[in-house]
């Protein structure tokens with residue numbers, strides 16, 4: 001941190017050499033033309049080597065959840081090179097870097113850093129060095145784009161082109177560890193200067209490369225799990241009448257769970273109940289004593305989630321009763337704080353239920369304007385919500401802002417393979433756009449907060465406009 005501050009002072013007067021051979025120029029350019037979206041895009045393109053190199057180096061060293069020692073050290077090394085001060089540790093291996101005056105207005109930009117327990121099936125020079133772990137959700141790209149943006153924002157602040165503060169939130173444990181909640185509980189939203197607006201990007205293979213997408217209101221779902229152990233009475237398969245077969249209960253549950261959406265939820269409402277595993281039995285001639293089943297529940301609202309939760313639980317209990325089993329059912333609750341949730345069954349999507357990710361109207365408008373300025377109105381998409389979950393929700397529930405998707409789908413490059421797949425690949429040609437979008441979002445949001453934009457909800461207070469579509473928790 002201290003070294004970083006000193007280096008930042010030096011960087012304002014010197015051209016700072018970076019390991020990739022490029023330099024930070026400290027030329028004092030204050031003309032507004034230098035802040036034009038075209039200039040932002042060009043400067044992001046000019047450091048493409050840097051951003052791509054960072055992404056590849058991170059891709060080689062995937063780490064899981066909160067165990068991000070190498071990843072976090074790498075990011076801190078990059079911040080030191082850039083002369084950017086930071087706070088560490090935050091939520092174990094998380095980092096909060098600060099660029100600018102240290103005064104309000106303050107805009108937060110978030111990147112997640114963790115990888116997945118997936119074996120990488122792509123052969124490339126920078127392939128994962130750890131079998132069974134892979135950056136298959138693009139969080140290496142998120143971190144690289146934010147470091148690229150950090151470099152550009154640092155230049156803008158040094159040149160006196162921006163006023164206020166940008167905080168970079170490098171978050172651990174997005175993939176099921178509620179790292180976003182851990183960051184919030186560590187105080188990242190309350191520490192001075194107080195973040196007034198908050199943004200995050202996610203690379204998106206389902207959208208064509210070059211497209212930016214977002215929406216006002218809920219963009220990603222509340223996501224939780226159910227797990228049931230049906231206990232019967234095992235025995236010889238040749239004498240089934242002497243057993244209580246737990247498979248009969250599982251069969252009833254599988255069928256019954258299918259009716260939760262199709263026969264309970266209004267047809268125009270969105271919801272998911274997907275059974276994702278059944279475990280039980282080991283021999284041709286034994287009826288097992290117990291069989292397990294589990295899956296995920298998704299909804300776009302907390303109310304919707306509560307409804308599905310209740311129906312799924314009723315089906316599990318009903319199925320047990322039908323087959324004469326007893327059932328140990330565990331369902332994650334939307335009311336429960338993830339970090340205190342006691343149970344994490346194997347294969348559960350997370351230790352608890354992620355809330356819906358809801359974009360504030362004001363945050364969405366900033367994203368739309370920034371994207372249209374960078375890629376043109378024809379390449380900005382008002383996207384339908386996805387039933388995927390995202391723990392940025394924990395931060396976004398407390399500050400107006402938005403999550404946006406960056407299209408990376410390009411069939412000829414093979415980058416249209418979905419997230420969480422061993423053959424997922426990044427269209428690195430889009431990294432500069434992600435970095436530019438971060439810079440543009442920060443620049444615009446700082447200006448909006450300074451101007452006290454009517455829909456701006458300065459100081460993080462949610463006004464009537466901002467509250468719409470967000471899920472503000474009572475304790476904040």
Ligand SMILES: [Zn+2]
Pocket residue numbers: 137175419420
């Ligand atoms: Zn993911």
Ligand SMILES: [Zn+2]
Pocket residue numbers: 137138139174202
């Ligand atoms: Zn992700």
